[in-house]
Amino acid sequence: MALAMVTIGETRTITELRVKEEMKKHLQDLGFNVGERVRVVGENPSGLILLLNGARIALNRGLATKISVA
Amino acid sequence: MSYTVALAGNPNCGKTTLFNELTGSKQHVGNWPGVTVDKKEGAYKKNKEINVLDLPGTYSLSPYSAEEIIARDYIVKEKPDAVINIVDGASIERNLYLTVQVLETGIPTVIAMNMMDEVESRGDSIDCEKLSKIFGVPVVPIVARVGKGLEELMKVTGQVAAEKQKPNEIRIYEQNIEEAVEEIMDFLTEGSKDDRRWTAVKLLEGDEIILESLQPEQAKMVQEIVEKLDSQCQGDAEAAIADQRYRYIVQTVGEAVKKAHKGHAETGSSKLDKIMTNRVLALPIFALVMYLLFAATFSENFLFIPGLPSPGVWLAGIVETAWGALTGLVEGGLTAIGASDWALGLALSCMDGVGAVVGFLPLVLVLFLLLSFLEDSGYMARVAFVMDRIFRHFGLSGRSFIPLLMGFGCSVPALMASRTLENDKDRKITMMITPFMSCGAKLPIYMMFAVTMFADGNKTTIVFGIYMIGLLVAVLSAFLLGKIIKGNGVSNFIMELPSYRVPTLKSVLIHAWEKVKGFAVKAGTIIFGSTVLIWLLSNFNFGGMCDMEDSFLASIGNAIKVIFIPLGFADWRASVGIVTGWIAKENIVATFGQLFGGVSDEVVEAVSAGEQALPAITSVFTPAAAWAYMAFNLLCMPCFAAVGAIKREMGSWKWTLRTIGYQMVTAYVVAFIIYHLFGLFY
Ligand SMILES: Nc1nc2c(ncn2[C@@H]2O[C@H](COP(=O)(O)OP(=O)(O)OP(=O)(O)O)[C@@H](O)[C@H]2O)c(=O)[nH]1
Ligand SMILES: [Mg+2]
Numbered sequence: 248m249a250l251a252m253v254t255i256g257e258t259r260t261i262t263e264l265r266v267k268e269e270m271k272k273h274l275q276d277l278g279f280n281v282g283e284r285v286r287v288v289g290e291n292p293s294g295l296i297l298l299l300n301g302a303r304i305a306l307n308r309g310l311a312t313k314i315s316v317a
Numbered sequence: 318m319s320y321t322v323a324l325a326g327n328p329n330c331g332k333t334t335l336f337n338e339l340t341g342s343k344q345h346v347g348n349w350p351g352v353t354v355d356k357k358e359g360a361y362k363k364n365k366e367i368n369v370l371d372l373p374g375t376y377s378l379s380p381y382s383a384e385e386i387i388a389r390d391y392i393v394k395e396k397p398d399a400v401i402n403i404v405d406g407a408s409i410e411r412n413l414y415l416t417v418q419v420l421e422t423g424i425p426t427v428i429a430m431n432m433m434d435e436v437e438s439r440g441d442s443i444d445c446e447k448l449s450k451i452f453g454v455p456v457v458p459i460v461a462r463v464g465k466g467l468e469e470l471m472k473v474t475g476q477v478a479a480e481k482q483k484p485n486e487i488r489i490y491e492q493n494i495e496e497a498v499e500e501i502m503d504f505l506t507e508g509s510k511d512d513r514r515w516t517a518v519k520l521l522e523g524d525e526i527i528l529e530s531l532q533p534e535q536a537k538m539v540q541e542i543v544e545k546l547d548s549q550c551q552g553d554a555e556a557a558i559a560d561q562r563y564r565y566i567v568q569t570v571g572e573a574v575k576k577a578h579k580g581h582a583e584t585g586s587s588k589l590d591k592i593m594t595n596r597v598l599a600l601p602i603f604a605l606v607m608y609l610l611f612a613a614t615f616s617e618n619f620l621f622i623p624g625l626p627s628p629g630v631w632l633a634g635i636v637e638t639a640w641g642a643l644t645g646l647v648e649g650g651l652t653a654i655g656a657s658d659w660a661l662g663l664a665l666s667c668m669d670g671v672g673a674v675v676g677f678l679p680l681v682l683v684l685f686l687l688l689s690f691l692e693d694s695g696y697m698a699r700v701a702f703v704m705d706r707i708f709r710h711f712g713l714s715g716r717s718f719i720p721l722l723m724g725f726g727c728s729v730p731a732l733m734a735s736r737t738l739e740n741d742k743d744r745k746i747t748m749m750i751t752p753f754m755s756c757g758a759k760l761p762i763y764m765m766f767a768v769t770m771f772a773d774g775n776k777t778t779i780v781f782g783i784y785m786i787g788l789l790v791a792v793l794s795a796f797l798l799g800k801i802i803k804g805n806g807v808s809n810f811i812m813e814l815p816s817y818r819v820p821t822l823k824s825v826l827i828h829a830w831e832k833v834k835g836f837a838v839k840a841g842t843i844i845f846g847s848t849v850l851i852w853l854l855s856n857f858n859f860g861g862m863c864d865m866e867d868s869f870l871a872s873i874g875n876a877i878k879v880i881f882i883p884l885g886f887a888d889w890r891a892s893v894g895i896v897t898g899w900i901a902k903e904n905i906v907a908t909f910g911q912l913f914g915g916v917s918d919e920v921v922e923a924v925s926a927g928e929q930a931l932p933a934i935t936s937v938f939t940p941a942a943a944w945a946y947m948a949f950n951l952l953c954m955p956c957f958a959a960v961g962a963i964k965r966e967m968g969s970w971k972w973t974l975r976t977i978g979y980q981m982v983t984a985y986v987v988a989f990i991i992y993h994l995f996g997l998f999y
Binding site: 264266268269270271272273274275276277278280281282283288289290291292293294296298299300301302303304305306307309310 | 376377379381407408409410411414522523555556559560563586587590591594595596599698699702703704705706709714715809810811812813814815
């Protein structure tokens with residue numbers, strides 16, 4: 248399912264990045280790798296706040312729908 | 318022997334903080350990713366042989382936005398004698414991703430494990446010796462913010478640079494990737510073995526910049542190898558490389574780092590974020606912060622308490638009184654030594670001109686202090702995120718928020734900050750509207766009109782009103798320009814949210830001092846020079862000294878003023894003000910001070926008694942014309958320093974001229990509308 252659908256407080260595993268090449272690279276540099284655990288810690292109309300590798304990362308909802316998690 | 322040492326690391330890991338500590342510089346430090354957008358050089362205080370270079374932050378050696386290219390190019394092309402790789406110990410896994418790539422380049426490296434204070438307060442511990450053994454480079458724990466560990470760091474850095482001590486070769490990729498790397502290395506001709514290996518890895522990662530630099534036949538071979546590897550790695554060699562790097566890092570961190578909390582810990586920052594980015598509270602909080610920022614700067618009824626001056630207004634009153642006394646002393650002194658009339662006239666005119674500006678310095682200073690407090694706190698990244706959704710409505714991403722907010726201080730750094738926007742169209746639009754965020758130097762113009770023309774009304778509301786006009790025009794412009802300028806739609810928003818930090822007193826004081834110093838230099842050079850020029854031009858014509866109305870300046874102003882007839886301020890002095898404003902916006906009040914006579918003493922009284930400061934202005938401006946004049950100066954071409962920044966950042970004259978043209982036309986149209994619309998009410 249899409250990362251955008253995960254409820255606050257849940258931890259999921261990234262399964263796929265369905266974005267353009269350039270963005271994919273950037274996401275990987277930030278630690279979004281397949282198999283990585285990510286936790287949704289916040290949400291507002293702009294998008295989500297995630298915890299990933301000990302860093303807090305905010306991203307917009309559009310991008311969060313393109314990241315698949317399980 | 319002298320060495321160049323480059324500071325490399327993730328955005329916001331403390332590079333500039335370290336740079337400032339090492340070199341005694343006062344470069345901009347802020348608590349959000351992407352503060353530094355250019356390289357800066359300085360000599361190490363305690364050993365001038367070592368040249369330190371601050372670089373923009375980057376998450377990897379595959380650049381994503383413009384400032385990251387600067388960092389990568391410096392490291393891999395110009396090759397410093399050593400790299401100090403600063404690692405934010407508080408998010409060590411993510412930071413080591415860059416470290417691994419830096420080590421791959423084979424450049425002599427030292428790892429500075431920063432933010433050890435935060436690591437310790439979390440109860441975590443990092444075994445630097447163990448990391449050092451694994452990577453084959455020294456790892457030194459530091460706390461850049463308080464200067465802890467820096468002597469040791471520089472001692473080992475000196476050794477590493479002198480001995481050209483290379484890191485361990487870390488072989489972390491699986492067989493098939495290693496084979497592909499070797500294959501590519503075989504036909505790369507340029508560079509050392511390290512260079513070729515690094516280049517090969519980057520090519521497998523799909524690096525476009527490097528691919529384009531190859532010969533066509535080489536590029537073709539590379540593509541074949543990449544395709545082959547892709548098919549071996551479930552279609553994505555790049556992801557496999559990233560994955561294997563992370564696996565190596567996780568393993569390393571497992572060996573060397575002890576964490577107090579397993580998994581994702583709830584920190585103070587997370588709790589604060591629940592409030593600051595809350596779907597209901599976020600915007601009211603932001604509005605409150607903005608109110609406090611501006612009200613503390615220029616409100617006469619601070620916190621809505623009638624008659625309570627804000628810190629800025631209170632300080633301004635004191636400075637103006639002092640300047641008035643100084644002017645009196647100069648006058649007395651010059652008269653006592655029997656100075657000629659013209660010398661006395663020049664001196665007093667300059668005192669009036671510069672004084673008009675100096676009197677407003679406290680306001681600007683308070684504004685800058687509060688802005689720097691905001692920048693250091695970590696709140697900026699949160700607002701950028703919260704604003705993302707709103708900005709999207711008119712075609713920008715939340716990232717634009719940071720340059721725009723900085724624009725309330727000074728347009729020049731704000732324009733440079735737009736470099737972090739990776740989308741070209743976003744960046745252009747942001748730069749075109751940044752000057753509509755009224756900069757600190759424009760604030761005195763509004764204050765001058767407010768105390769003079771609208772003394773009976775609510776002066777604070779007038780100034781707020783002008784800021785609002787700027788915001789409104791910026792929003793409409795973004796919308797309009799978004800439709801006109803070609804390019805991709807709004808890019809996605811993704812930004813790391815740093816830990817909230819309480820700014821240190823030291824950093825706030827440094828900011829304040831830098832501001833005062835910079836201002837004193839400006840007042841002593843550009844503004845003083847302009848006032849002398851204005852005095853000359855306004856007191857002479859071809860026949861020698863003359864009445865102001867017959868001077869060169871009057872002739873020039875009279876020639877220009879016809880343009881402004883439709884805007885309601887067809888006066889030669891007002892026209893001259895606009896022109897001197899392009900040299901520096903502070904000049905406008907200085908010019909008014911000189912041409913409308915004796916601003917400083919009267920402003921003092923005005924501030925304390927709420928009277929008119931430059932009575933002569935009222936004979937030239939109607940209230941509606943004053944609004945139009947303020948709006949015109951807010952929106953028209955910014956000062957030359959900002960135009961220079963636009964030229965550098967746009968990288969073309971065509972876009973620079975377009976930007977200025979757009980701003981001029983907007984200023985004219987908006988001032989026209991305001992003059993005629995407000996004329997109906999006043
Ligand atoms: N607690 C703590 N904070 C630090 C330390 N070093 C730097 N900081 C803070 O970290 C933030 C970022 O510092 P900068 O020096 O601007 O970081 P940078 O790496 O230059 O950032 P960019 O220019 O954006 O890449 C600031 O708020 C600093 O005050 C440290 O050792 N401990
Ligand atoms: Mg920096």
